[in-house]
Amino acid sequence: xxxxxxxxxxxxxxxxxxxxxxxxxxxxxxxxxxxxxxxxxxxxxxxxxxxxxxxxxxxxxxxxxxxxxxxxxxxxxxxxxxxxxxxxxxxxxxxxxxxxxxxxxxxxxxxxxxxxxxxxxxxxxxxxxxxxxxxxx
Numbered sequence: 001x002x003x004x005x006x007x008x009x010x011x012x013x014x015x016x017x018x019x020x021x022x023x024x025x026x027x028x029x030x031x032x033x034x035x036x037x038x039x040x041x042x043x044x045x046x047x048x049x050x051x052x053x054x055x056x057x058x059x060x061x062x063x064x065x066x067x068x069x070x071x072x073x074x075x076x077x078x079x080x081x082x083x084x085x086x087x088x089x090x091x092x093x094x095x096x097x098x099x100x101x102x103x104x105x106x107x108x109x110x111x112x113x114x115x116x117x118x119x120x121x122x123x124x125x126x127x128x129x130x131x132x133x134x135x136x137x
Contacts, residue, residue: 003048
């Protein structure tokens, strides 16, 4: 539960979604993906990620073009090679919630998972103001 609360609070802090003005029932499916792993001291570590299922999108209605804002492996290898040859310092960073800063070209509406709804409404549709990648579940 703490992992789910952390994920939702991170989205709330960045203003990712808000209730839709009209609850028409139209929206994309969402899932809460849970993962259990170990940290360096072999303690259990729980992670949660709320994702929009990309297979429920309709082209022209929910999106127009698709693109990946990440570099390919050949570009990464080339940059590592250039930095080695030029004697540059290399380092890596992990940016928490980096994909939560993306802008949407189209208005995206989605259904919250049943377990995360605050009341027993049939449709709790939210409008996604910003989003990370849309995953195919």
